[in-house]
Amino acid sequence: MPTDVELCPLCGQRNRCSQVDPTSNGEACWCFSAPISAAALARLSAEQIDKSCLCPNCAKGVAACGDEPKA
Template identity: 55%
Template sequence: MDSQHCPLCGKNNQCSVAAGRTDEPCWCFDAKIDPAALQRLTPEQRNQACLCPACAGALEAAERGEQN
């Protein structure tokens, strides 16, 4: 599995750790990941590659919608 691509959509996951930039924190360190997105992963996909912000950010988008 390619650790630099989202296992759900196949796009670049923007993971700084997978890209070898371990001197900077990854975007996901402070992100709220939608539990439903994680449930869409197969057991083989789990803990192998990060989701991209679009796939993982569904919870964040839902929260913004509730505030408006």
């Protein structure tokens, strides 16, 4: 069962964050080199910025990826 830090706050899907994956051995996360949609960032609350990891689809700004932020 995934924990909250493993889930995208926008859609609730796994975010594939290597920073919370104990098997990644500190590898850089996919998001460190990926462009993140400004619209997706705007949908995060102030408390979620720099503390929550988006999934790749939400980070790209895919329209079908979570219409409302998860509480």
